[in-house]
Amino acid sequence: MVNQRMLQYGSVRSAIRDLSEYGNKRRAEIGRHDVFDYSLGNPSIPAPDKVAEELKLLAETVDPVALHGYTSAAGDVNVRKKMIRDINIRYETDLTVDDIYLTCGAASSLAITLNALTEPGDEFVAIAPFFAEYKVFTEAAGAKFVICEADTEHFMIDFDHLEEAVNENTKGIIINYPNNPTGVIPDKQCLESLAAFLEYVSKSYGHPVFLISDEPYRELNYEYKYLPYFTNLYAHTIVCYSFSKALSLPGERIGYVVVSNKFDGHEDVYAAVCGAGRAMGYVCAPSTMQRVVSQCMNVSADLEIYKKNRDILYNSLKQMGYDCTYPDGAFYLFVKSPLESADEFSELAKKYELLIVPSDSFGINGYVRLAYCVPTEMIERSLPAFQALKEEADKIIADRKH
C-alpha cells in the first residue's frame, strides 16, 4: 500500500531516538534531576537576545503581507544580499546572490543537494564516523551510499580507505567538520590533501567529484582551528549550512546551500538545486526567519558554555581512564567503549542513568557518543556515575580475562 523504504524510515527508530525516548521514560519515573541524558544533539543554550528583539520588531513594524508573503524560491533577495556580503567578507569569497539558495536547515540543504546531483548509478561517499541521516538522504535521492572507513587514530581522513571507497561512479564526498560524532576538525594538511585527492580523482575519472560540506557546527570551533570555506579550497564544492547551532534555532529550520561559482557549469548545479527544492515541495525558506537570521549574522548564542562543557567532560573522563577523542568543536565527545561491544556498554551505562549513544549508526563500531549540549551542572553531577561505570566495565573486562 505504501512505499516500503519510506515506511521503514518512518517506523524504525534510530538508536539516538530510542535512547532519547528511554530518557523521557526514566525522567517520568525518577525525575528530571537524576537522568544524565547525553543522547540528543539538541542545543541547550538560548538563542541570542537579538533573535527575540528582531522577531518583535518585525511583527511590530513590517507590513504583514510583505513579512509573511512568499519570497523568491531561493530566498528574499535582500536577505541573500546580506548573507552573501557577510560570507564574502568573512571568508574572502566572491559569491553572488545567484550562488546561494535558502533552505529549511542543513538536513534539507543536504537532501536537496543530493537530489539535484544524483544521476542513475551515482554514488556518494561519507567518511566514517558520520551523521547517520546521510545514508537516508543519499538512498532516498536514488544514489548508493558508500562508507569510507574511519581513521581511528586521529578521526581525520584515512586516504587509503578513501581511495578504496571512490570509483568512477562517485559523484561526491560528504564531509562534516567540526564532525558529528567526534567533534574533530582535521588539520590543514589533511584538508589540503583532500582537495588534492578530489582534483586527482576528478581528472582520472573525467568528471567532477563534488565536495559536499555539511556545516551546522562551523561556528562551534573552540580554539579557532583552521577551517577554510571549502569553495576556496576546491572548486567543485557545495556548502550545506544551518543557523541551527550558531544561533540556537534548530526548530526554526533555516539554512542555505552555497554552490561554488569557481567551476564551469556552476549555474546548472545551482539551477538543479532550485529544481530539486521545487520538486521536493520546498517553496521557500520560512519568510520571517529569513529576515531574523539575516539581522543576526554577527551575533551568536553563548557558545563558550559548550566549550566549558567540553573541557569539564573531556578532562574528567580522560582522568578516569576513558579513551576520548579531543573535540575541536561541535558538542560531541567520542569515547572508545571500554567493553568490546558499544551496545553492551551503552546498556550498562543505563544502570547509572547515563544515556550515551553506541556508535554503530555512525558507521563505526566500538565507540559511544556523548552530546554535551546539556546544562553544565548536569555534567558535573554525572561525573561520579561515569567513574562508577568505568569501574564496573573494568571489572567485567578483568572477569572475562580469567
Add this chain to the structure above:
Amino acid sequence: MVNQRMLQYGSVRSAIRDLSEYGNKRRAEIGRHDVFDYSLGNPSIPAPDKVAEELKLLAETVDPVALHGYTSAAGDVNVRKKMIRDINIRYETDLTVDDIYLTCGAASSLAITLNALTEPGDEFVAIAPFFAEYKVFTEAAGAKFVICEADTEHFMIDFDHLEEAVNENTKGIIINYPNNPTGVIPDKQCLESLAAFLEYVSKSYGHPVFLISDEPYRELNYEYKYLPYFTNLYAHTIVCYSFSKALSLPGERIGYVVVSNKFDGHEDVYAAVCGAGRAMGYVCAPSTMQRVVSQCMNVSADLEIYKKNRDILYNSLKQMGYDCTYPDGAFYLFVKSPLESADEFSELAKKYELLIVPSDSFGINGYVRLAYCVPTEMIERSLPAFQALKEEADKIIADRKH
C-alpha cells in the same frame, strides 16, 4: 553533471512565473499603478492581528530553548492536540494526534504524501484543470502523472473521463476544492459520486485508490457551499492542508497532512508519511510558527475582501460578454479565451497592461486564469482595459471570419 529532471525544474520557468517577472519589468518601466497584474496567487490581505500579537507574546514569554528547539518530527504534541481538537469539533471527525503530521505548507504536504505512497509503476490522476505543480511533485516522486480531462461545462468532474484515466496502477486521485484555477467547489452529488467511484475502483482493482485532497483554499468558500472533510466521505483519504491562505502566511510554510484513521493499515500510511518527510530533509515544521497557527485556529484574515473582488470582477466581465466560470471560492476567475489560442489572448492582454495566465499549464487549453487576490481598487481601475481587450478580441475574430 546534474540530474537532468531537476535541472529542468530549476531552469524552465512556469508560465505564471514568466508573466509575473514580466510584470516586475513593466512596473519598473511604467509604474506600479498602471500594471494590472492578475498573474500570482499571492495573498494580498494581511494576516489577522493575532498573528503579530502571538509572535510578540511568544518572543517575550517563552524560553527560547523551548520556542526555537526541535519539535517532534510530526510537530509539537501540544500543537497537534490543539489542531486535532479543532478539526474534530469543526468536521465531526475522530482523529488523534497520531493522524496529523505538520509540514512546511501544502506543497510539502503533497510532495511528502506522494513520496510516501509511490511504489514502482504507480500512477496518480489529477482532474483538469489543476495546479501545475502536481505534475512536478508526482513525477519527482517516481510516479506517472495522469490527467483526467476537464468537465468543461461545470468544471466539476466528468466521470467518463475519470474512468478513462484510472486503471489498475492508479494509486490515488488528487483533488483541490475550492479549485485552483477555477474556484469551483463541485456540488454534493458530484463529491458523493466521486467517493462511490473510488469505492468501486478500489474494489475492482483489489487495492485502495487514495483520495488526496489538496486544501489550501478550504476557508475561501464564499457562500459556505457544502465542502465535507473528505475523511468523512471516503475512508482512504489523505488531507494536505496549508494555513497559507486562511491566515495569509504563505511565506511561513506551515500546514499539515492528515491521514484518515478509518481504514485498516492507516498507521502504515502515517508512518510512511513520517518516513518520507524524514528522507526529504524535513526535520520538523518551523517551531515558532507551529505555535502561532495553533493559537490562531479560530481567526482568519479578512477573506470578505476576496469575495468583494470576486463579485466585482465576475459581474463586470460577464457584463462585458466574457464567458466566466462562477468561482465558489479560492481567489481565481477562470475565463474562456475569446481567441482560440489562450496564449495569443494573454499576449494581446499585455497591450492593455493586463497580466492573465493562459491555461495550458493547468492541463486544459483555451482559458485564462485571473488571480484576484489583488487590491480592489486595482480591479476597478482595470475594468476599462478588460472592456477594450474584449473589443479588440471580438474585432480580430470578426476579421478572421472574413
